[in-house]
Amino acid sequence: MKHLKTWSFAAALAVGVTAVGIAPQPVQAQDSNYVPLLTYRTGPFAGSGIFIANGMNDYLQMLNERDGGIGGVPIEIEECETSYNAQKGVECYESTKGKGALVYNPYSTGITLQLIPKASVDKIPVLSVGYGLSAAAIGNVFPWVFNAPTTYWDGASVVVKYIGEQEGGMENLQGKKIGYIFLDAGFGREPIPLLEQLAETYGFELLQYPVPVAQMQSQSSQWLNVRRDRPDYMVMWGWGAMNPTAIKEAAKIRFPMEKFIGVWWSAGEDDAGAAGQDAAGYKAMNFSGVGTDFPAIQDIKTYLVDTGKTQTDEEMLGTTLYNRGVLNSVIIAEGIRTAQELTGKKVINGEDMRMGLEALNLTEERLAELGLSGFSYPIQITCEDHAGSHPVFIQEWDGERFVKISDWIEPMSDVVRPLLEAAAADYSEKNAPWPERSEACAQ
């Protein structure tokens, strides 16, 4: 025991010395475009995070394998594990930004909020695909933040619009009760201001059922309240383990599934699949294609899955969240390509990437060229509008898979846009002195 103590003391000392000795990271050799991916394959949200991580990784890696990168320059991909934890997210950001990072995809509203003010200082754009701060769609206030293709507020307005259609007209929403069950964090609370305003406009009653993060796997009390309140529709803003739990609970209290609509983050196969046939009829919004019938997805299969160069199983290909990750990487890749065209440089930096993303125009023809025809609604980002697309569709769980059941539904932009502008102004006022936009508009 005596020696053990000496030894353990020496070990502790050695660790301390190594800690001090972590050498500064060398700056990356500049013959590739470096894209760090903040992912989470561990922690409470890994169930959703693994799909996204694989999707993002695979598309970029496939471009490397098939085309040798973008514009002849390979993409250097590095994953950093955040566990959906804000502290680790910031650590990942600090450790990768010095290597010439082009863009950050935090996949957590909490980490996004921390990176937003840093983006303009470090000159690295933040791309939050359909999450994060809704107000970031106002490009003139947030030149460095992109939330293409759509915002939570757009999504919330689409849900209300869709419910109105189901009821045979918006005027029929009068007196209806819409329940809103959400993850009680920044993410789930984002759409509340918009929903409240719409409730006032259309005269429906909004019932709120917050689910704390610590209790997301035991929602019986919330659903007991749902059973008591008997809302006509339920809308869910959930993520990770919250989704399957909510769908199972809804099935348990025999809530009519066809009147239960989730956000695009509650649209995973595993979420609905947990309740199997009982969940048939469950609906979710989505903005990225479902299935493997896209040439680009087939390329991922040929170049990566069949050759064993990825962690992705064949069953995972084409699932909702996997394809979401792919769409995220498509936006990154097209942003890089646009930036290369604009600047004439092959190897770009964060500032070029910002210009590239801002000038991004993913038309239907371009999507077809990429082998992703119909995979997403065309996305055109402008200096004013950093969301760029907005429409979403509704998909339905038939007991085995999700099926697209609606066309692309336009959000109520006339309601959403002024609210976004007000929120952006509010943000810049509260975070005064917020830097004025000094970046020239490339269009």
Next chain:
Amino acid sequence: MFYREAGQFKTSYEKDQALFPIRQDKIGLGVILLIAFVVIPLTANDFFLASIMIPFLVFSLAAIGLNVLTGFCGQLSLGTGAFMGVGAYAAYKLTTIFPDVNVILLVLTSGIFSAIVGAIFGLPSLRIKGLYLAVTTLAAQFFLEWCFIRIGWLYNYNASGAIEIPTREMLGVVISGAEATPLARYFVVLSITVVIAFLISNVLRGRIGRSWMMIRDMDIAAELMGIRPLQTKLMAFAVSSYICGVAGAMMVFFWLNAAEPSSYSITLSFQILFMVILGGLGSVGGAFMGAAFIWILPIVLRAIPSMLGVDIGAETVEHLAFMVIGALIIFFLIVEPHGFARLWQIAKQKLRVWPFPY
């Protein structure tokens, strides 16, 4: 041979009761301070400052705070995360109400709010002890976290529900917000931590600290000797919460820049508690060692595979780090249940007789 106090004569009571009576200790501390204030700022890169040193110092201060309560006064608390949160939200509210006041002053003031809240939740400690007290502090944790989520006024009704730190300057240097350089933030955090650690070390070896230790060792005996349990325990709660509150405010102002209520969840409370237990209950130096073990070691472990050029997935590295740290915690607690501080003491004893041990 080198570490021996032979020949160092103390000719007055002040000298005998000094914080560091041995000359070598003073030199050692001087060297550490020199490294912290001069060598690290001159040599370290931004990653080292922003992701290793700043969090390490913030956690060290929080661990000192909890150590006052748990290590010195013997009151087990699981509410540290919430008390840190009170400091953070108080500092945020103060800086939005008084944008022109120096932010360091506000961070130090915010601890007072935390102290008040801590003292209120410390009231049950007069009647209950040990694990039961842990449960009531757990209640504080959940209640305060609920407040951070539910009371919109606390986060100025931001749509995101998070507090976002505005840019603030001191003497023309930006010290908080996104534009602040890691170096500036490091100096602020380092100065506050060093000053509070120095002050509390002095408090701990004086009358107040001794009365806390009496309560810890045997509260009935302490009461018989004239220590008032209520005041003493509440003071421990207040001082501990003050330090934790300042640490919490520093966490969001000088490290994270934005914080959701989940940043101050029960996980943080446990993190700090593990630092205190691993570092050594009842030791200020141990708090630093515990914080280093819990915060810096995982980063070092995660960096090792890429340093060696081994290509393994980010999540595998994460899992490996988890396993190694878990094993090390068990190992260290078996070898020395009293933590790193005790190991350090043993090492010093051995150094005294080196190279001729008897």
